[in-house]
Structures are given as C-alpha cells and as structure tokens.
Amino acid sequence: MIRVLIVDDQRLVRAGLRMLCEATDDIEVVGEASNGLDAVRLVAECSPDVILMDLRMPGLDGIAATRQIASSHPAVKVLVLTTFDDDDHFYPALAAGAAGFLVKDTDPAELLNAIRRTAAGDTIFTPVLLRRLVDRALDTAPPDERSSTSVALTGREREVLTLVGEGLGNQEIAARLYIGVTTVKTHVANLMEKTGCDNRVRLAVFAHTRL
Structure with missing residues (x-):
C-alpha cells in the first residue's frame, strides 16, 4: 500500500485528490495539510511514502516545505502538483528536492500512475517539462x-x-x-x-x- 499525504490550501482540491486516491486498491491517504508548516509536521506523524505538494500556499510555501522534508526525511518522495509550470516554479522545486512535477490538469489516471512511479523511485515529469530540462541541460x-x-x-x-x-x-x-x-x-x-x-x-x- 502506498501511503500518500495531500498538501494543498484548497479544500475542494484536497477532497478531490482524496477521492481519487481512495478509489484505488493500492493507495492510501494518510493525511492532509493546507500549508507547508503542517506538511512538515505531518510527515513525522504519518510517515507517507509520497507527498502530493502544492506550491503556492500561505505561510511556508511548497518549495520551502519540500526543501525541509527532503533534508529531514530523504526517503519520502515529493511529487509537486501545481497550477504553475513556469520556470520560476519548476526549477526551484527541483532544486528543493522534488521527485517529480505535474500540473493540476493532468489526467486522473496519469496522476495515479505518477504516484505509483514516484513511490517506486521514478522521477516524474510531463514530456514537455522533461524536454525543457533536457534543452536547458544542453544549453x-x-x-x-x-x-x-x-x-x-x-x-x-x-x-x-x-x-x-x-x-x-x-x-x-x-x-x-x-x-x-x-x-x-x-x-x-x-x-x-x-x-x-x-x-x-x-x-x-x-x-x-x-x-
């Protein structure tokens, strides 16, 4: 069973993600947080395998929370799920230690597959984002x-x-x-x-x- 922590400041988003995850046989939602501070605290309490992390949240944002979690709990994988896929969010999230980066209009089946792949150790990006990474590396x-x-x-x-x-x-x-x-x-x-x-x-x- 893959243990998932959902971090997003919007209740409807958290509820939708919980319903999606709990409709599967192999993914369990072990906690929810509405900001980065609560996310950091809940990691120690809930021991998730994968965190679905929003970036723009009040207080401690998703990038800062990812950085703290990656430092203190390196076995926990952070999969960013955000509305914003611009470079100002993408590269800082990677530098903070995110294991993958998806936008919120990702197909539900693709998101579930991404959670499974992240738990298995894959690095997750949409093909467009991967292409941007490759292009930047080549440059x-x-x-x-x-x-x-x-x-x-x-x-x-x-x-x-x-x-x-x-x-x-x-x-x-x-x-x-x-x-x-x-x-x-x-x-x-x-x-x-x-x-x-x-x-x-x-x-x-x-x-x-x-x-």
Whole structure:
C-alpha cells in the first residue's frame, strides 16, 4: 500500500485528490495539510511514502516545505502538483528536492500512475517539462559533454535508454519492450553505472546528447 499525504490550501482540491486516491486498491491517504508548516509536521506523524505538494500556499510555501522534508526525511518522495509550470516554479522545486512535477490538469489516471512511479523511485515529469530540462541541460553543458563518447551498451540497453529519454517510466518501458519491470530496473541501474548518471533526469539528458 502506498501511503500518500495531500498538501494543498484548497479544500475542494484536497477532497478531490482524496477521492481519487481512495478509489484505488493500492493507495492510501494518510493525511492532509493546507500549508507547508503542517506538511512538515505531518510527515513525522504519518510517515507517507509520497507527498502530493502544492506550491503556492500561505505561510511556508511548497518549495520551502519540500526543501525541509527532503533534508529531514530523504526517503519520502515529493511529487509537486501545481497550477504553475513556469520556470520560476519548476526549477526551484527541483532544486528543493522534488521527485517529480505535474500540473493540476493532468489526467486522473496519469496522476495515479505518477504516484505509483514516484513511490517506486521514478522521477516524474510531463514530456514537455522533461524536454525543457533536457534543452536547458544542453544549453549549459560544456562542449565535451555534448560530443559523442564511447560507452559500451547492449542493444537492449540502448532501447531502454532511448525510452528513458522520452520520459517513460519503468512500467511503460516494460510494456513497450515486452519485458518485466524488474528487468527494466536492472537495465536502468546498469545504464546509470555505465554512463555515470546518478539520476533519471541526467540519464534522459545523456540519451538526448549521446544517442
């Protein structure tokens, strides 16, 4: 069971998210908070696996709350769910330690899948946001990091790397390639070791720069 904490200053939003989550068999809402201060407090009390975090809230905002939670409870994953997907919110949330970033008009089924992927250790972005991350990384990368390099990859590893670059999660890659999720996780771990990428976003950037 995936334990979820909902953090949003709007009651209707919290109620809708609770109803969505509780309609599943594998997601349990263990708490709600209307501001960042309550979110930080409830993390210690409720021990969530994933936090759905709004950004604009009174008092302690979502970015500051994410920073505190990532520092004191690194095993807890923060999935930002916000109305605002501009760079002024996107990059600070990532820098604070968010594990993913979605906008509130995300399809409900996609949101549930994102919660599951976040709990499993995936980094979650919409394809548009991932593309912005990749473009920014390409713009700021030194020339030698944008050039081709010799990394010995198997054919299957190249397929997995390409799909990581498209923003697909482990389950989606498994379905696309007709292999098990555990096998995908093994390939991703091997790819990170071979490429020196320490997270999925850097691996996606590598896919766009080296394939």
